Amino acid sequence: EAQVTQNPRYLITVTGKKLTVTCSQNMNHEYMSWYRQDPGLGLRQIYYSMNVEVTDKGDVPEGYKVSRKEKRNFPLILESPSPNQTSLYFCASMTGGLETGNTIYFGEGSWLTVV
Amino acid sequence: KNQVEQSPQSLIILEGKNCTLQCNYTVSPFSNLRWYKQDTGRGPVSLTIMTFSENTKSNGRYTATLDADTKQSSLHITASQLSDSASYICVVSGNDYKLSFGAGTTVTVRA
Numbered sequence: 289e290a291q292v293t294q295n296p297r298y299l300i301t302v303t304g305k306k307l308t309v310t311c312s313q314n315m316n317h318e319y320m321s322w323y324r325q326d327p328g329l330g331l332r333q334i335y336y337s338m339n340v341e342v343t344d345k346g347d348v349p350e351g352y353k354v355s356r357k358e359k360r361n362f363p364l365i366l367e368s369p370s371p372n373q374t375s376l377y378f379c380a381s382m383t384g385g386l387e388t389g390n391t392i393y394f395g396e397g398s399w400l401t402v403v
Numbered sequence: 404k405n406q407v408e409q410s411p412q413s414l415i416i417l418e419g420k421n422c423t424l425q426c427n428y429t430v431s432p433f434s435n436l437r438w439y440k441q442d443t444g445r446g447p448v449s450l451t452i453m454t455f456s457e458n459t460k461s462n463g464r465y466t467a468t469l470d471a472d473t474k475q476s477s478l479h480i481t482a483s484q485l486s487d488s489a490s491y492i493c494v495v496s497g498n499d500y501k502l503s504f505g506a507g508t509t510v511t512v513r514a
Contacts, residue, residue: 330505331447336501378446378447392449393449394447
């Protein structure tokens with residue numbers, strides 16, 4: 289079964305305590321991406337990766353880091369989380385490029401609260 | 404300013420009725436447009452994908468239309484069911500690797 293798996297699904301953390309949200313896909317997809325979703329704003333892209341060792345900033349990359357050492361994994365790192373990073377985060381993956389019209393698969397989301 | 408605007412922001416319909424959601428975009432150049440359904444607290448699930456040359460595409464009771472000249476798309480839900488209650492998101496991509504998301508339309512279907 290095609291899956292994008294995120295962990296943890298729910299997390300409450302304190303300001304400044306580094307955390308990592310993992311993302312793994314089992315479809316051998318080249319393209320992976322991270323988004324955050326806030327009320328009334330829709331999903332906003334944080335970072336994306338077109339393949340192993342290739343990453344690029346999205347629209348809201350400040351305060352986040354990513355890495356793509358393996359094709360299946362694309363972790364999102366918050367080095368020093370702040371309350372404005374409280375949000376619902378989604379990882380997504382897709383084969384090929386966006387221009388091909390291929391389906392983008394989303395994970396189930398990670399609810400992050402920074403206090 | 405968001406490059407993808409959706410309307411209405413929310414709507415309530417009775418079970419069995421039809422409804423139409425709108426999506427206007429300014430993304431250029433345009434590559435393709437996707438409609439996603441997102442249940443509360445869950446990840447978005449693909450409904451349709453349309454490229455520049457496609458005018459309409461159906462997925463069961465969901466029918467999407469695209470007018471690339473006016474940069475407008477619509478999603479029509481026929482004979483709504485309670486399970487259609489969700490947020491519907493319009494997603495537009497150009498010729499780069501970024502996606503532009505609409506804020507979504509929240510549909511509530513009542514018995």
